[in-house]
Amino acid sequence: MDLHHRNNVSVMGNGSSTLVFSHGFGCNQAMWNSLVPHFLKRFRVVLYDLVGAGLSDLGAYDTAKYSTLEGYARDLNELIDSYAEGPVILVGHSVSAMIGTLADRFAPGRVAAHVMIGPSPRYIDTEGYVGGFKRDDIEDLLDTLDSNYLGWSSSMAPVIMGAPGQPELSSELTESFCRTEPDIAKQFARVTFLSDNRADVIGLTTPVLILQSSDDLIAPVFVGEYLHAVLPNSTYHLVDNIGHCPHMSAPKACAAAMERFLAPWAAVNAG
Template sequence: MDILRRNNVTVTGNPEGPAVVLAHGFGCDQNMWRLTVPALTDVYRVVLFDYVGCGRSDLSAFQEDRYASVSGYAQDVVEVAEALDLRDAAFVGHSVSAMVGVLAARQAPERIGSLVMVAPSPCYIDDDGYRGGFSAADIDELLDSLESNYLGWSAAMAPTIMGTPDRPELGEELTNSFCATDPDMARVFARTTFLSDCRDDLKTVAVPTLVLESAQDVIAPREVGAYVHARIPGSTLVTLDATGHCPHLSAPEAVNQAVTAFLAGLR
């Protein structure tokens, strides 16, 4: 019960159905999945949670050393899965959570049986033969700006990340979500997100995997989706008719259709 309270775990849907875990990205919380949950609850047992430091999690449980690496967030996922005794669950992870799911599936293969990676990126920094979307200098500047003025950074970056200038209410929602996150904890999560390099972990994935990318995404360009797909054996890549890094908010129907079709194929 302490773990479920720590991560503000919510369980809804069909209690007898297969489990689906929905994991949010940086600066967000489980509310970001509200347009996906109704598409799943008739058939699936849906598990939502907030990472420690986000949403309504227990902020007193935050440990900077633990959450300074992707594996710390993966440990949260494993502990939630153990607390609920999940077996062969589908893990749907947005952005950095896609890589959290990769690590969690490796740590607890009996708990996680499939992955859905929504706008994933194993590494945001360009490298020889690899385009992550940002130079090292870009990321340094981004993190410096975030650390010096988190609220200002949030107001400037969130609409860019959302990528829907024709729907400013979505950018505003993401801005509000960022601004509601404790700045010190957000700084740790941001560094973990933008400085991690999980490319070598992709080859360890041994479960059915769906990779969902937006047609246009300034945070995770399509070269990244192609890279992830090419390095996870047997994975499926779907390019959504969507713009921005949060297609589950900007194009929920497309995301829901892809996710439910993939999950149905596993049953």
């Protein structure tokens, strides 16, 4: 299979360690445009679109394969094997943080570290865990998405983005949502919002940087704090930002936190 075509892969930068950037629901690799330039001089950078998103090959979308996050995680490991060099650091936004976690679990030792931006292992509250949403809230959200995807996208994208004072970012996210094929987006939304990856993150020993917005409707602060508590080798950084996409609305703050976390692998490059 032509992975380059399947996932619209872009490779750039210079370095002996590789950063693989994986976008969230409704997004595409262009959402990394404000963050990636900070790392091109010292890292090999791999960007890609999840199958069904961006300029990926829609013909490669298989409803059975992508009925769980496992299908996306196996794709990610194929991309790592084909395009990554040296130590691999996965930079995952939102649901892609869990896709990266699964990829790590499937190939222990291949991933050197994770940067998780706005991650959540489970969105629905359950006994002993607060994800930020009631089951009925998620079902209502999915029902609305099923009945009127474009309307849902137009109303929800600005809420997800947040970023008051930067309306162009809301427009960019809305356009990305609306370009996604509706049937694929509906299935991916169900897979995303109904998943429970707590068993996958608990005890994961790979170094993790958790980048958490101070005000995030989708992944509230207490979810980031939960992940920090259950990931034994994690670093938690709160970004002063409103919205679920701090890599877009607060890229300098995200880059600064990442620079500190990535210093050991940047040193490898310098050597």
